[in-house]
Amino acid sequence: MERVSLPEGVTDAHLHFWSPARIDYFWLGPHFPSLDREIGLDELEPQRLEAGVSRGVFVQASHDPRELSWVLNELARFPWVCGVVGWLNLTSPDLKEQARTFMRDPRFKGVRHLTHDIPDQGWLGRDDVAAGLDTLSELGLSLDLVLRPEQLGLATEVVRQHPELNVVLDHLGNPPLASGDLSAWAPDVSALAALPNVSAKVSGLLTGLAPGQDEALLKEAVRTAFGCFGPGRLMFGGDWPVATQAASYEATLDTLARTLPPLSADETRAFWAGTARRVYRLETAQSTQPISTLEVRQ
Template sequence: MHLIDAHQHYWRTDRGDYAWLRDADASLQRDFLPADLAAQRIAAGVAGSVLVQAAATEAETRYLFELARADRSILGVVGWVDFEAPDVAARIRPLVRDGDGLLLGLRPMAQDHPDPDWLARPALDAAFDCLQEHDLAFDALVRPPQLPALQQRLRRERELRVVLDHAGKPDIAHDRFDDWAPRIRELAELPKVCCKFSGLLTELAPGMPARALDHWVDHLFACFGPGRLIWGSDWPVLTLRSSYAHWLELARAFAHRHAPHALERIFSRNALAFYRPRRAPDFLDAAGDIP
């Protein structure tokens, strides 16, 4: 089976713009670069990955372009721009130009915004217009309280390609399934919304077994089906709970239970069809449409 990792990060701490790292677990407060993952990625058979921003700066997005130019396994970059900036279109256009095909999408770090309704604000309209003008994807990094605002936004942005990062970051540790599940079901009714099958292990409380995810994963497959779920590792954040190989093995077991004939979709084709990278891996001539 061909494998694409649709969600991973690299960072170099001396760049100084990873504000969230100051409060993160000490194990994450170091550099994580392509050489640190290469052996694990190759051993797992992952042919390429989508590199996702980890700092709220345009400078970091340009740094990720540099990494992608030096490492062909990086298929493209999901970057950052200030969605509320009055000149947001003038900020996005140079990133598109300078990325020269590497910029696949944008991700504001909405989960950190104090206003749960932020994504629905009219002040963000110009940013979303520009995303669609340049055929860029939108990575929605939100928590359950922000899902209603995301849904409001997407009802207005019917043509936007959007993927929900980490299944909307459900509060699995406190078993708040009912706060999350109905909103996921409503969001999944919008046909252009995909969902990343990623980031779930780190939502477990310390000591919780992986089988505690069963109920949550069942719901994701019931709502999105194999045609709109996209596997990602969320490495190196993943290392807080597990190894790259273990999460891949666990995710494959979940997917095999729910959709044994659609593993290629979940673990590669859906990612390629959603992000449309110019730098396609060798095993495909073209991404094609999501089946």
Template sequence: MTIDAHQHFWQYNPVRDSWITDDMAVIRRDFLPEDLEPVLQQNGIDGCVAVQASQSLEETWFLMQLAQAYDIVKGVVGWVDLTAADLRDQLTDLAQHSALKGFRHVAQAEPDDFLTRPAIVKGIRQLAEFGFTYDILIYPNQLKAALHLVREVPEVNFVIDHMAKPYVKTGEITRWSNFMTQLAAQPNVSCKLSGLVTEADWQHWSKRDFFPYLNFAFESFGPDRLMFGSDWPVCLVAANYTQVKTLIEEYVDPWGNDVRDKVFGTNATTFYRL
């Protein structure tokens, strides 16, 4: 089964979705499974993991409803208030829904120490009891906090979204790679090969812009802890779905079919229990 491990659905709301700025106007509309399904078919992808884009339980339930209604939605990464006094009760309820695989918070919009806060660490630790995963969405300056988190909670399986958004546009690598090396050394951490085109020059990127970062990811995480994600529809500000898939597909091609199958399906299926 081929899997896109990272994409989003939403019914556009200009207030809630104010993060979609004027230069991203192409995605200021609804994006639903009926929009994605033909795109996946055209690109030989069997299904996807729908990831939260706003901080609300309402969206979590919305995504789970889509998973029930559309076969292409194989799993959901939702949102829950990790600091809620009744978190365990909420997780007990949510765990009854097989489509829900894990959680995420838009930590990139939080202070750099967000993932080190005791209340957050305590909340994420509770995910282990229910077998939930946790997606880490951060910028490179927050990698130190992410490293603290994954070391504190070895019982939870983590995945770094968008390779922690490396500095593709400027070509800088060291400030990003130093902490990524340490994160990759943690056996409970995987990484998504996703969201790269939006970290480059949207209008003038080339495939070789990404090679240093992809080389590092494969050397550090190895082929068993990497998974393809399109970040559709956000990717559309810089590239279409086929361009995003082809970028990763052509990169992994020399590694052979075994590695390709892992990156484009097996790893995501195992990580998210699809």
């Protein structure tokens, strides 16, 4: 299939790499045979160059407190990744101290917790989590939310209570594409999008399709998101390497590009680059010190 033409300077707002030999990934295992191994950005390098991706944002994949320091060190070899969303324990009494330590590296932009994968589905609404979100807001750090569709309502309640917090919804809140029914997801994601401090990533969607399912519902989900967020609050995320379970990196970009509604030149630039650069403040992300000095207590 012919490649889709993308604008110059594409920014991938959602990518991962990992090392099970160094870091614990509680969700990774033999049920993900293609992913349960050492995966570094060297594998992505030729693909992202061919695709025309010039900047990237790393997003955490572990609740292991060692991950963030390790990632910042590894990224010294990949300066095109100029933003990092890491994991910190949002309920730790030392959260502010820990965050300030990592903020000495200007690539550290925000925090994410694998909310969709923890047993306590009401975790996001806890009082100790609320205190952590207040700390992020005070420090100017963003919060990435990765949710199951049924958690969108709680997330809207929580985000409404933190209007100064910069919130990024990953994977459009994981619309249930394989079910063939977006009737519950659509109003819930629209309610969250009504809060002006929320933006979202068009990412991680192809792996949600059932085997052999066509792209019609994928297009419906993407266009629903554009209808409620607009291109000024939406950004592209490749979700590499997780997305490789469904398609190659280039095929992921091409497929997502085909689902987009008609956009002006400015709107196109916003979606493929501008929103991510603004939300994650990527213009001021050059490292200024050896990351090996960044160690925190958890």
